[in-house]
Amino acid sequence: MDNLKTKHFTFQLKDLEISVELIEELARIDDSMPEYSRFLKEEIDSTLSLSQIEGGYTILPAQLDQNTIHIGDHCFNVGKSIANKFTNSTHIAIFTCTTGPLISDRLKELNSQGLILEAYLIDLLGSVMVEKAMDKLQAIIEAECTSKGVNITNRYSPGYMNWDVKEQKDLFAFLPENFCGIKLNESCLMTPVKSVSGFIGIGEKVRFIKHACQSCNSTNCLYRNSKNHC
């Protein structure tokens, strides 16, 4: 679908405002642990500063029913819980975002050196990077919508709640091939690994509902596992 109107953005790691303290908190590194803040700062300021962080989206008309979202010829079975959150959406922003391949390369390097704890922290940093970049992209989408007098919902991804991750294939059908350098394998795993995709609902009467851990069934989410999760 190369004729689709997509918008594409790049982000700098320094602009994502990721603090070392946040990574340490998510990793549950307390004061008794060895000093890793210097390592993380060096990685953020130098080693990973050239990460090719990019994201983009396309906005398309959509119809909703109880459990599904219809876009063009495709029917996304997102489940009742997510469909409810898109109530009153007339359009959907189909988005994707990635940290680029540098994180994966660095992970391989650290693991091969036996630096397992450092590799774990970089993996976590990658997860935070893609979420922070996604916050920026969501803000861009929101600004575009606000300027047109419409509102947005929160963002939701295949794999979340009852939305089958397999539908990621249909989602990527709405984006140009190799968009943002992201590829899907047969298992719907995105590469670069630290990538996300999903939907944001758009409409005059949509509501933005904050994420709440108690309404989510994910057991391996980095935010749920952090000390101060919601």
Added chain:
Amino acid sequence: MEKLFEQLAYCIEFGKINKQSPYPPNMKDQEGAGELTGQLLDQGVSADDILQKALIVGMERVGVKFRENKVFVPQVLMSAKAMDAAMIQLKPHFANNPGSQKGTFIIGTVEGDLHDIGKNLVSMMVEGNGYEVIDLGTNVKAEVFIEAAEKNPKAVIGLSALLTTTMNNMEKITIAIKKHNKNTTVCVGGAPVNQEFCERIGADNYSPDPQGTVEFLNRTVA
């Protein structure tokens, strides 16, 4: 001697690698796993006794605390580092006496999946509990697991997956392994996996945490 075993188990439990290591702060400037293992070897204690009476004891305590959410991944990784400092000295002794380890565990993340943190944690805990671990990495096809099992006939195979889509591959790989040799034991684990899925695909064990895999191996292999 018993006191030295307990000191070494404590170093593993709390991730004290060596004297230079500043972690944990309450053990600053004290000898760590590296030095204590050296002392025990110097006193003529067998590598097997050091493994059984100290290292496994410490690693088991970490595994239980991790299951109970009393420690988290970084603390387990510090324990694994301490374990490594001890095992570097023990491995030459095991090489001369390969029967001294409890058994062999072949582990890998299934085809189509590149996630490895869960696999690595299980791998460390199993190795730390006295098993030889053959880590096949990520994105591993059925034939690679089967080939490794052929080379290590008594080995148990561990399959890891993080995605619901790669659970399908976990099923295909389990069936292929069992078709090749129905006596090969297969353990499964990963965020989307549960006991019901384990039973449905014909695997032998599901564990929600690394220590569960260790306990299964101790019951069935050791």
